[in-house]
Every structure is written in structure tokens, then in C-alpha cells.
Amino acid sequence: xxTSYKPAIHFNHVNYSVEGRPIxxxxxxxxxxxxITTLVGPSGAGKTTLLKLCNGLLSSDSGEIYIKDxxxxxxxxxxxxxxxxxxxxxxxxxxGTVMKNLSLPLELQGKQLPEDEAKELLHDVGLxxxxxxxxxxxxxxxxxxxxxxxxxxVNRPQILLLDEITSSLDRTSLQEIEELIVKINRKxxxxxxxxxxxxxxxxxxxxxxxxxxxxxxxxTGKSDLLKSPVNDKVKRFVKxxxx
Amino acid sequence: MSFLTxxxxxxxxxxxxxxxxxxxxxxxKDTIIATIRSIxxxxxxxxxxxxxxxTESLVYIFLMVALMIGVATHxxxxxxxxxxxxxxxxxxxxxxxxxLTQSILIGFNIIPATAQYIISISGMxxxxxxxxxxxxxxxxxxxxxxxxxxxxxxxxxxxxxxQAIHTQLMNAIKASMxxxxxxxxxxxxVQLPGMMSGQIIAGADPVQAVQFQLxxxxxxxxxxxxxxxxxxxxxxxxxxxxxxQLLRGK
Numbered sequence: 001x002x003t004s005y006k007p008a009i010h011f012n013h014v015n016y017s018v019e020g021r022p023i024x025x026x027x028x029x030x031x032x033x034x035x036i037t038t039l040v041g042p043s044g045a046g047k048t049t050l051l052k053l054c055n056g057l058l059s060s061d062s063g064e065i066y067i068k069d070x071x072x073x074x075x076x077x078x079x080x081x082x083x084x085x086x087x088x089x090x091x092x093x094x095x096g097t098v099m100k101n102l103s104l105p106l107e108l109q110g111k112q113l114p115e116d117e118a119k120e121l122l123h124d125v126g127l128x129x130x131x132x133x134x135x136x137x138x139x140x141x142x143x144x145x146x147x148x149x150x151x152x153x154v155n156r157p158q159i160l161l162l163d164e165i166t167s168s169l170d171r172t173s174l175q176e177i178e179e180l181i182v183k184i185n186r187k188x189x190x191x192x193x194x195x196x197x198x199x200x201x202x203x204x205x206x207x208x209x210x211x212x213x214x215x216x217x218x219x220t221g222k223s224d225l226l227k228s229p230v231n232d233k234v235k236r237f238v239k240x241x242x243x
Numbered sequence: 244m245s246f247l248t249x250x251x252x253x254x255x256x257x258x259x260x261x262x263x264x265x266x267x268x269x270x271x272k273d274t275i276i277a278t279i280r281s282i283x284x285x286x287x288x289x290x291x292x293x294x295x296x297x298t299e300s301l302v303y304i305f306l307m308v309a310l311m312i313g314v315a316t317h318x319x320x321x322x323x324x325x326x327x328x329x330x331x332x333x334x335x336x337x338x339x340x341x342x343l344t345q346s347i348l349i350g351f352n353i354i355p356a357t358a359q360y361i362i363s364i365s366g367m368x369x370x371x372x373x374x375x376x377x378x379x380x381x382x383x384x385x386x387x388x389x390x391x392x393x394x395x396x397x398x399x400x401x402x403x404x405x406q407a408i409h410t411q412l413m414n415a416i417k418a419s420m421x422x423x424x425x426x427x428x429x430x431x432x433v434q435l436p437g438m439m440s441g442q443i444i445a446g447a448d449p450v451q452a453v454q455f456q457l458x459x460x461x462x463x464x465x466x467x468x469x470x471x472x473x474x475x476x477x478x479x480x481x482x483x484x485x486x487x488q489l490l491r492g493k
Contacts, residue, residue: 055399059486077487082401092392094410108402155401 005032007066008159008191009054009084014063016049023049025215027063031159031208036185036192038206038223040199042242045212047195048089051161054193055084068158085157089164091148093136098122098147101136105154113154121150124187125180142173149180160184162194166201174198178205199226199238211237253278296358304358308365312337315373323380327481333376336474340372340466341365353458364462367438371463375419375470383415383475387482394489404483412479416471423467427460436460 007030014027024046031037039047052058053065056077065072067084075083082105093101102121103113119129125146131139139147145165152160162181166174182205185192196202202209206223211234219225219234229235236242256278263270295303316334323329345361345368347353354360387394390411397407430436435443438459442452484490 056486057395057399057488059488078401078403081399086399088392088396088399090392092396094393094396104397105400108397108400108406151400 005035007031008033008068009193010066010069012064012066014053014060014065016046016053016058016060023215024053024060027217029210029217029220031191031193033191034185034189035207036181036194036205037208037210038202039193039195039210039212040197040202040226040237041210041212041218042237044214046215047212048163050212051086051163051193051195054159054161055086056080057086082155083157084159084161085152085155086161087145087148087152087163087165089167091144091165093144093147096136097132098127098134098136098139099132101147102132102151102154104151121153124153124184125150126176140173142169142176145169145173145177146180149177149184153184156188157190159191159193162192164195164197167197174201181205202226213237213242292362295362299358304361307358307362308341308369311365311369312341315369315376319373319376319380322377323384323478325384326380326478329380329478332474332477336376336470336477337369337372339473340469341368343469344368344462344465348462364459367459368462368466371423371466372470375423375467376474378422379415379419379471379474380478382418383411383478386411386415391489391491398487398489404480404487404489407489408479408482412475416475419471420467423463427464430456430460 009031011027011029014024015022016024027050039050041047049058053060053072054067056072056075059073067075067080072080094104099113099115099118102118106113115132118132122129122131127143127146127150131143131147136144136147149162149165166177169177178201181192181194184190194206203223203226208221209223209225210217211219211225211229211231213233219229219231225234226238229238233242256274260271260274262268263274291307295307312334315337316330319333319337320330323333326332345365348364349356349361354364387408393410394407398404426434436456436459439452439456442455443449482490
């Protein structure tokens with residue numbers, strides 16, 4: 001992506017395969033710092049794999065990934081995952097209360113999350129403080145996603161990876177999450193990389209967009225590219241002809 | 244018991260075969276193979292034991308126990324094929340459990356250090372440890388598979404592999420130990436243990452038989468706990484690489 005912005009993440013000829021089957025092919029490009037970049041493309045395009053490479057849940061077979069100008073391999077895994085937070089599509093929770101889930105990132109470091117900080121986090125994601133004592137079983141899909149995002153924010157990540165976090169939400173929850181992500185981006189200058197199937201969302205929320213298909217980045221640029229794509233495959237995808 | 248009387252007991256094999264045939268369970272072949280194998284294996288072991296007991300040679304005792312551990316390891320490792328180096332992990336666990344239990348038993352003079360005692364008790368310890376290993380590996384691989392999201396969640400939040408797998412590991416250890424603990428709760432009320440029944444039938448004093456049975460039951464509690472905990476802590480690190488990533492068919 002040609003941009004004057006400083007890259008938060010940069011890919012240089014990155015490849016990844018599973019049992020000899022290529023999943024990502026020669027990925028090149030950058031995600032600009034402090035901006036929202038959306039990843040769109042049909043299922044199986046390699047979008048989730050790309051995110052997992054960024055926070056070190058997977059490692060590439062070849063090529064280099066730079067996070068904040070440093071080779072990804074130069075980070076300790078734990079340090080990298082705190083710097084690059086990730087909210088998973090299924091928003092997995094540990095059994096217990098919202099407070100227990102919010103405390104998890106600090107508990108893993110042997111620390112306690114002060115209640116005031118937990119309340120502030122809930123406030124940030126638009127949930128009332130009385131949610132702290134709620135059992136996660138009693139939360140709706142939208143509320144779970146909000147707790148999942150708040151939990152990721154506990155580590156104060158500079159880069160936030162979001163994997164289809166709105167795919168199963170109703171319209172109201174979807175709008176709330178969109179507003180929340182924009183708020184986080186502006187308040188903390190967090191770089192956001194967001195996988196979405198919702199092209200309207202990519203257009204309105206994202207500053208930049210990557211279109212991925214079959215493990216390759218087909219087209220990148222400002223999100224407006226989705227209105228008038230150059231590539232034929234992307235044109236068909238935007239028209240809904242490629243699932 | 245004469246061989247003629249023993250052959251009449253084959254009626255108890257015929258019943259499941261008839262049931263399997265009638266209900267089309269397709270278990271006739273397996274039942275017949277299991278019966279033939281048990282006859283050959285037990286008769287062979289009977290003669291071997293008689294020979295070893297007569298000679299009282301430490302070399303033969305060692306070889307017998309090594310054979311038990313070898314076969315048990317081979318059998319149990321199949322259930323953990325997805326875990327790297329599972330054969331030596333199961334092997335080390337079985338050897339450790341055997342050495343620990345025999346050291347306590349012989350060290351505290353609970354049993355005399357003779358072939359008759361060492362081999363019989365080793366059979367129970369190694370056999371139980373093998374079953375525990377199979378139970379543990381079955382449950383642990385299933386837990387890891389079904390809770391991948393939770394494992395990745397902890398890793399993605401900056402947790403270590405040990406933290407990421409902790410719940411699954413503890414669940415598997417607990418689940419594999421429960422049958423041993425539960426069966427001991429009802430022992431004597433519901434079932435009379437095989438070893439005790441055998442001793443009583445053979446004419447031993449029931450109180451003496453109970454004392455030995457208690458010894459075996461306490462022994463099996465330690466066997467169960469040590470096997471699942473040790474195998475668990477040996478197994479989980481191989482599910483991750485040095486970059487703290489969960490390994491999956493890569």
C-alpha cells in the first residue's frame with residue numbers, strides 16, 4: 001500500500017502453508033499506524049491466518065514481518081502479544097463473571113486489576129459498571145464481544161486485531177461496536193486491523209482496505225477502492241458474485 | 244480346578260457370542276480372539292511365573308517387570324499419537340511409578356523382596372498405570388481439541404503455554420483419577436475386588452485377604468495420581484513450540 005503514513009505492521013514476501021498447502025502467498029504491504037484497515041475477502045482467503053501471524057499465534061514459513069519497525073522474531077512472544085492485542089471471532093470467555101474475564105490479562109502476569117480500572121474499561125466499551133458482577137453466561141452476543149474487546153484493551157495494545165467480531169450481531173449491537181472501535185482508535189491512537197464480511201462497514205469505518213482472495217492480497221488502498229475496484233476479481237467480489 | 248472344569252467355563256464366552264450374533268453387534272470375532280489370546284497369554288505367564296518363582300533370580304524378576312512395562316507402554320502410547328515423543332513419556336512414567344511404589348513397599352518392609360510379591364504387585368501397578376495413561380491421554384487430547392479457542396485466547400493475551408493449557412490439563416488429570424477414587428468408595432459394598440476374592444476362594448483368611456486388598460487399593464491411588472500428573476506435565480510442553488504457539492498438523 002503506497003502511503004505517507006508510518007507502518008505499524010509491514011509484510012515483506014510473507015508465505016505460510018499447512019501440510020504443504022499454501023494458505024498465504026507472497027504477502028507484501030503495510031498497515032498504517034493509528035489508522036483502521038479492514039481486511040475483506042471471501043471465506044478461506046487467509047485473513048484470519050494473516051492476523052494470527054501479526055500477534056505471533058502463528059509464524060510464517062518465509063518472508064519478514066516488521067512490527068513497529070522491528071522484526072517480529074526479535075520480540076519475546078509474550079511482549080509481542082501484549083503489544084498486538086487480538087479479539088477472536090468467537091469471543092471465548094473463561095467461566096465466571098465479567099470481572100474475572102477482565103482481570104485475566106493481568107492475572108496471567110500475577111497482578112490484580114483494580115476495580116476502578118475495570119469499571120473504566122466497561123465504560124469505554126459502553127457497558128454499565130453493574131456488569132462487573134454478571135456471569136458471562138447471562139450476556140448477549142454483543143455484550144460478550146464488548147467484554148472481549150475490553151479484556152483485550154487491559155494490556156493497552158498499540159495494535160488491535162479484530163477477527164469478524166460483528167459477524168453474528170444484530171444491527172444495534174453492530175452499530176455500537178463500530179462506534180466503539182472508532183472511539184478506541186481516536187482515544188488511544190490504536191492501529192486497528194479489522195476482518196469483516198460487511199463491505200459497507202469497511203467503507204464507512206475503515207480508512208484503508210486490503211482485499212484478499214486465495215491467500216493473496218489482490219488490491220489495497222483507501223477504503224473507497226471498494227466503490228470502484230480496478231481488479232476484475234475484486235469487482236466480482238464487490239458485486240457479491242464470489243462468496 | 245481341573246482343565247475339564249475350566250473348559251466348561253467357556254459357556255461364559257458362548258453367551259456373549261450368541262448375543263452378538265443375535266443382535267448383529269459384530270463382536271463375535273473380537274470375542275473369540277480375546278478369549279484365545281487370554282488363554283494363551285495367561286497359561287504362558289503361569290508357566291513363566293512358576294519358573295521365575297522357583298529360581299528367585301533378580302535378573303528374571305527385572306526381565307518380567309521390564310516386559311510388563313514394555314507391553315503397557317506400547318499399548319498406552321497409541322492413544323497419544325498426536326503428542327510428540329509419547330512413547331518415552333509413557334515409558335518413563337510407568338518406570339517411575341513402578342520404582343516409587345516398590346521402593347516404598349520394600350523399603351518399609353511392607354512386602355518381602357521376593358519374586359512372588361514383586362511380580363504380582365508390579366502387574367497390578369503397571370496394569371493400572373497403563374489404564375490411567377490411556378484414560379488420561381484420551382481425555383487430554385479431546386480437551387485440547389475442543390478447547391483450542393480458550394487456549395489461543397490465553398496465548399493471545401500474553402499467557403504462557405502452561406497458563407494456556409492449565410484448565411484442560413487439570414480437567415484431564417481429574418477425569419482420569421475419578422474412576423479409581425469412585426470404585427474405592429463402593430468397594431466391599433458393591434463389588435469384592437478380584438484379588439481378594441481369589442485369595443478367599445483359594446482358602447486364605449478373609450481378614451488377611453482384606454489387609455492385602457487395602458494395601459493394593461492404597462497403592463492404586465498413588466499409581467493413579469502419579470501417572471496422570473506426571474504424564475500430564477511431560478506431555479503438555481510438546482503441544483507448543485519455542486515461540487509459544489499451539490502446534491496443529493503443521
